[in-house]
Amino acid sequence: MKERSPFLVGYLDNETNQSALPKSSDVVIIGGGLLGTSLAYYLSKSKVETVLIERDDINREASGTNAGSFHFQIALHQLTPNMSESEKRRLADEVRLQVDAASLWDEIERELDADLGVHFDGGIMVAETEDEMRVLKEKDAIEKEAGLESHILVGDEMRTFAPYLAPDLAGISFCPREGHANPLLVGPTYAYRAWQNGAHFRTGCDVTRIERINVGGDLKGRRFRVVTSRGVIECNRVVNATGAWAAELSSQLGLRIPLGLSGLHVNVTEPREYFLKSMVQHIGRRLTLKQTHNNTFIIGGGWPSREEKFPKRYSNTWSSTAGNLAVALRVLPMLADVKLLRTWSGVWAFTKDFKPILGESEKVPGYHIAMVPTGFTLGPMVAQMLSQYMTATPGKGKLPSEFNIDREVA
Ligand SMILES: Cc1cc2nc3c(=O)[nH]c(=O)nc-3n(C[C@H](O)[C@H](O)[C@H](O)COP(=O)(O)OP(=O)(O)OC[C@H]3O[C@@H](n4cnc5c(N)ncnc54)[C@H](O)[C@@H]3O)c2cc1C
Missing domain, CATH: 3.50.50.60 (FAD/NAD(P)-binding domain)
Incomplete structure (x- = not known):
């Protein structure tokens, strides 16, 4: 046990x-x-x-303080507009690293003999516009090249696959490998x-x-x-x-x-009956959205929080919380009457x-x-x-x- x-x-x-x-x-x-x-x-x-x-x-x-998402698909922060061939090769290398990490996460609960809330329920990346759809397809091609399975779905195929998403989205990519754990x-x-x-x-x-x-x-x-x-x-x-x-x-x-340092927000809502198996991200706007197995929704995606001098913790801003939730509602309208319970911030460090x-x-x-x-x-x-x-x-x-x-x- x-x-x-x-x-x-x-x-x-x-x-x-x-x-x-x-x-x-x-x-x-x-x-x-x-x-x-x-x-x-x-x-x-x-x-x-x-x-x-x-x-x-x-x-x-x-x-x-993080959102607990496994980022195996190429995410918004990794993309640059009009990518050159060398940038695409760099991204393919990053995806290969992410695929290797997925193998470790497959084994981690067995290795540590503990329940860490690891779930591989797949990840959806949505595109709202035709321009975003073009980027989604480009991203999908790089991932396939690097050995990560992903599928592009549009129109009725998308609406049947993910009926909870806003029906007028331009399309989605689905990566069966993606998931999350409890940080x-x-x-x-x-x-x-x-x-x-x-x-x-x-x-x-x-x-x-x-x-x-x-x-x-x-x-x-x-x-x-x-x-x-x-x-x-x-x-x-x-x-x-x-x-x-x-x-x-x-x-x-x-x-x-x-x-580079950046304060980031994450939000959690009240619980609702479980329906959202896959994590949802956006190719053009800041969003990660998942329903935990406690039935709450964790909503993040890189919205900034206010810098504070250590040892004070970075503080929340209403504009980021509101912006983050607006994107979540655009993509998943059925969250409209779900109450937000808490917003918190953490400091993220990154290299250029x-x-x-x-x-x-x-x-x-x-x-x-x-x-x-x-x-x-x-x-x-x-x-x-x-x-x-x-x-x-x-x-x-x-x-x-x-x-x-x-x-x-x-
Ligand atoms: C809000 C937010 C959401 C994120 N979401 C995701 C996500 O969904 N998926 C993902 O892959 N990544 C995510 N990240 C990034 C991820 O959380 C970090 O990259 C990762 O946790 C970094 O781990 P770490 O051990 O290097 O740093 P930390 O967890 O920050 O640990 C560093 C530790 O060093 C200690 N320390 C500092 N100085 C000293 C000192 N002088 N003496 C002793 N101890 C010291 C600190 O107290 C701290 O505990 C997110 C980050 C944030 C902030």
């Missing part, structure tokens, strides 16, 4: 988490979002000594399993400084002193998994990590080329970054890739060169 949510177990409210920071560890991971927790799991599974340090609680930032469960479950494997966690522990220690021998200078609000820990390898804050700590080591920043710095050997813009969809997979790199024989591990953390993407 699958275990109950780790939230109910309260595994971090233990004496160990309250006790002093260990003096040293092979690996220190900074950041307890999905990237940090899944990496802690994969490293601890390979018996690598690991301490994860989080300044707040596990899963409090992007990993616990409140995935990161904490990875953390829980990592903890069971022997990884150490310290929450409420703010990393304020990373210093290199000059040592000789095999380590050849690759040792670090990580200074936190709860003491100092030394390690051979650091992984910066601080998401939107990854640039701040990296700059202390002379590394420039060009990240939308590729992950993943691996070890050549400029600062031993210093790693694990960051990826579509981080709920791709986070566990890139964490697994980084773990494989870090557990390979020194010098033998490989990661895609386009993820290189020293690259300039500004």
Whole structure:
């Protein structure tokens, strides 16, 4: 039988988490979002000594505030108008990565032996106009080329397939592979399993400084002193998994990590009888819409929230909430009398080329970054890739060169 949510177990409210920071560890991971927790799991599974340090609680930032969508189809934010052949090739590469991530999500509940609310009920992308329909077809061709199944439906075929959608839409694409999971469960479950494997966690522990220690021998200078609000820990390898804050700590080591930051909204409604099996997105406007298996609707798609200075959380704006809901109603008119219950915001970090920043710095050997813009969809997979790199024989591990953390993407 699958275990109950780790939230109910309260595994971090233990004496160990309250006790002093260990003096040293092979690996220190900074950041307890999905990237940090899944990496802690994969490293601890390979018996690598690991301490994860989080300044707040596990899963409090992007990993616990996102919409939980698997983005396997090419989404609005990845598209540019009049795409060149090289841009199409870049997109095809991204789709291949997304297809690989889908395989990991197929296995994740079995791997972690837990119910994470993973559902592969397919994804619909709607087009309202003939111009959007042209983009939808272009996107569909790139996906097919990259090995992702998708189908274009128009007219009566579309209305029969998805009778709940506005009948006057120009058309849809349907990707049977798409789906979603519960973001409140995935990161904490990875953390829980990592903890069971022997990884150490310290929450409420703010990393304020990373210093290199000059040592000789095999380590050849690759040792670090990580200074936190709860003491100092030394390690051979650091992984910066601080998401939107990854640039701040990296700059202390002379590394420039060009990240864009954006506050995003997500909305949840009251429950209604379950009818919307597939996730719904829009090719030309900001929308992701799904009905959870608790029967509520989660509505998002990248509507901006108001920037605030840390530690204040980004705040909601009515114009974004209203705009988001207006698009949802245009596409799914039967939501008209469904009440909105709550809107929240999170901070999203992205690179200009939308590729992950993943691996070890050549400029600062031993210093790693694990960051990826579509981080709920791709986070566990890139964490697994980084773990494989870090557990390979020194010098033998490989990661895609386009993820290189020293690259300039500004
Ligand atoms: C509103 C919203 C909706 C989204 N929807 C989707 C979606 O549907 N699908 C999808 O694939 N992606 C989505 N994303 C993107 C996805 O959520 C992120 O890419 C992903 O969660 C990033 O995970 P992370 O672990 O890198 O960062 P985070 O989850 O932000 O974790 C970073 C952690 O580092 C900690 N930290 C920072 N500085 C320090 C320090 N100095 N010391 C100690 N700890 C520190 C923070 O407290 C935080 O817990 C969405 C993002 C947002 C904000």
